[in-house]
Amino acid sequence: MSNYDESNSELLTIELNLLFEGIYQRYGYDFRNYSKAHIRRRVLSRLALSNLTTVTELLDKVLREPEFFKVFLDDLSINVTEMFRDPQFYQSFRENIVPKLKTYTFIKIWHAGCSTGEEVYSLAILLHEEGLLDRCQIYATDFNRKVLEIAKEGVYQKAEMEQFENNYIKSGGQHKLSDYYKSMYGSVILRKDLSKRIVFADHNLVTDSVFAEVNLIMCRNVLIYFEKQLQNKVLNLFHESLIPSGILCLGTKESIKFTSVDSKFEIVDPKQKIFKKKII
């Protein structure tokens, strides 16, 4: 049982606010407007693991020990991802977006919140199969340097490949996923030509500004962790970064409905959450 129960949960709310204010001032990472339920679960589990009794003790340690902050930052991160997660999304992308991309001579893509890279390599495979990859420049960004390093390597666990292969087939893949990697012991290494058009970079959606002017933005399963105001802010950043008629792809449970950019996008696929920036 944790040290926080019904009697002091008001106190916990205050301490959590102070913790994230402290982290913002000390390290520049801004979690102040992230949804709190998940964060609270992670904080409580960190207290138990590190033998701390209160969040105020945790704040003290986080402020004074940058190494400990890194550990805590890992606790807060959700980096779970897959190749060709939500296969219907990729199907829709092939049907609805690829024909439009084919009309461009050069295509700039911003893939925000790329985590360990599985999703951006999936996109690269799709673009390759459609004969578009050589015309693309893909910027894959995340605010977590550790996952960016893994993404750059493009090395994944063999054990996961069966599921990824299933996803790939359901997504309308034209070959076999195994055509795109080499197996080595328990790992697989993705083909190097898949990454030649990808640049991985550190970018924080909350505290950094417009990254580049692009034709397409893909940001899936990142906004679900943000409170409404912060979602609005980031969606406006995306709107600013897109050229007119540029495409925005969100996660299947994310939406622009009831946000401040609602009227600034047309809907391309309501289920797969694909939108197009209006011209005016």
Place this chain on the structure above:
Amino acid sequence: MYQAIVIGTSFGGLEALKTILPALKEDFPLPIIICLHIGEHNNEVFIRHLSEICKLPVKEAEGNEPILPGVVYFAPPNYHLQVEADLSFSLSTDKKLNFSRPSIDILFETAAWAYKDKVVGIILTGANSDGAHGLKTIKEFGGKTIIQNPCHAASPVMPRFALKIAKPEVRLHLEEIANYLNKLTT
């Protein structure tokens, strides 16, 4: 007076819910938030079916959606469903807990934090241990805890774990649950 009902169930859960939900009264005053393990399948078909046979509106919970009284909400498949302190929902793709996503423990625990002693937690039939610790948290925060009588459940594993770990206040037969909730909220 209570402010919300949370229900967790897996194997046999849909059948059990078909017994409970249509029997709830038309002016049922609380939100009913359900975590049903259904693998990666789509919710759409059974949500449509339940809407047809229930007096209350039934829908999938959305991120940042305010939680309204008299509405039945389901966790979306493959996402964890959480209750925020301002009584809205949030979703997460965090790793599975107890081999489950959505996880009942996560729903129940965050519901206990948000509603304190004003929540009713119910564990129905199911073939794994998810939900037992969540139900315990609800009890620790002073909420009401109920399990379906394991002897008559399609699968007794889940209510039995809940019984052992949370020591719930009330044990009911499936057929008694709707009536109990109708009375509890009058």
